[in-house]
Amino acid sequence: MDIVVLIKQVPDSTEVKLDPKTGHLLREGIGSIMNPDDRHALEAAVRLKEAQGGKVVALSMGPAQAVDIVSEAIGMGADEGILLSDSAFAGADTWATSSTLGKAIEKIAKYDLVLCGRQAIDGDTAQIGPQVAEYLGLPQVTYACDIEAARDDGTIMVKKRGEGGYEMVQCPLPAVLTVIAEMNRTRYPAIGRLIDACAERAPVQIWNAADIGAKTGEVGLAGSLTHVIRTFAPKGGRRTEMLEGDTGTVVRTLLEKLQEKHLVLPGAQAGAVGQEGKKS
């Protein structure tokens, strides 16, 4: 089974900070990592290959330094890596990104399955999987948490996580699956493979817009349908009143405050709170 895995380089989100004055992301010194869900997608692909044979291609769109995660993917067991990198791809929304990835997958041509992460931690959109599936005209299963080896009848069984349980879906191949962390435990890249992945003859290709036959106006910012017009720091701030005193007093004050706001807690009957107050 030949599998294409979509991987994205993202900032290590736990470290992201905002400039308190401008409200902008401070990106300096922030590490970049392979998007966590994509790691699980890659692991799933490598396991399928190990069980059934075939080839795994890791595909990413991003700036030149994103080649790091492509090498890492090879370290984790991918056979080949492709990085789509071109200034024309910059500023893409999910529409333009799915066109770009879709064109590259068409060029790869030989595949039975496309795996991607459910969502990337920078944009959190979870849109790329279904949009690539639609671009390619393939069925999709999102929130995949388990995959059974492909069957002889050309279908695959996928366990799909739902909000209050799960579904078992039998899906014809080729198909696009989006993978969640529950799928597996990921492995560390093998050092030997990593070294090979960074060597000169490494099986990593860089494709630009012309390589995938993308026209200006189809990709990047110019090919996007949505645009960010403003970013700002999330509003926090309520006027906080700190309640002071010993525990008994604090709780009493609190219950009075709640009553002032007409927040009737079923346990706190009107008057009862007042009584409590009088006793003190």
Added chain:
Amino acid sequence: MTVWVEADLCNGCKRCLRGCPYGALEFSGEKASVLDRCTSCGACIELCRQGALKSDILPRTVPDFSDWKGIWVFAERRDGQLSHGTLELLGKARQLAEVLDQEVCALLVGHGVSHLAQTLIRYGARTVYLAEHEELAHYRTLPYTDVLEGMIEKYRPGVFLMSASHLGRDLAPRVSRRVGAGLTADCTELEVDPDEKILLQTRPAFGGNVMATIVSRYSRPQMATVRPGVMEAVERPENAGRVVTVPVWVSERSCAAKLLETVREKKDAVKLCEAKVIVAGGRGLGDAGGFRLLEELAEIVDGAVAGTRVAVEEGWIPADRQVGQTGQSVRPELYIACGISGAIQHRAGMLNSRYVLAINKDPRAPIFQVADWGIRGDLREVIPELVRQLKRGL
């Protein structure tokens, strides 16, 4: 495509800094300079009063969309009922419709679901389009995509909203790609731009560290998924509406993926999205036993117990009780945060609570910044005392 600064024209006012969504402008000295990470989006150009920002980007013409009208809501069902998120969407759709002077429509897809149309009307829909077919009884991506595609092409809605639930996040991107429309995921605010009359779609990005406002200028409908628990559902008993049954055709090819079985894993507790009082706990609870304190309090105030990701990871509460960016958004009347530091990812899920009470040992815990009342103390003392006084009140 590049953006550059005409240094002679730049007066150093820094207006442009505020407009750059990518932080790609810098003032090292008096003048702006453009950093490598600039994506040529052009947001800064409109802001510069000096005309000092230049680019070779060709202006893109905005097509005429005047015949795309109406605010549409996709009616999602869960266990035979409309999801609460759907009712919240209708509440928001009505506000948008008033500003735009357009109609709110709901699209109800399924089999044997016509009885739900009245609920949609009661929550604000003027027209309910009813698409029924055996093959649509259970949600599946492709047959539903076919239906939505047909409806969007026929009726040309200006805005199309869906819940950012599992289902919505499976279906919305598929439909958006099919009909060639831009889509904004997981919005927490929707407004109409007073001048351009387009939808301003605001959503968190980078793990809730940044809010971004996004517009869809070049395609219709303006599609968005909206985070459940953020908008307000409003019952409007006076609202009158009509139901329009639409013909449905489902292709065999779209039914190729088969749903073999559906397994429910959990019984329903008080739904977090509907609870009036939520008692939430974090690492400060110490162990699963700590949560028994919260349960006791929740029982007295008829509330629901929830928690942070740490509490979920420790196995103190089930995953479906997690509040926050990767959990649920909630909007109770009162949110009681106990032993919770108030990390941004957690705050993202509880900011819409009407009142917030925080109990924490550490006076510098960020949770106090988003609380109406703060109690600095050990929750092991405060909560039992609260329970005691409440019980005495009974």
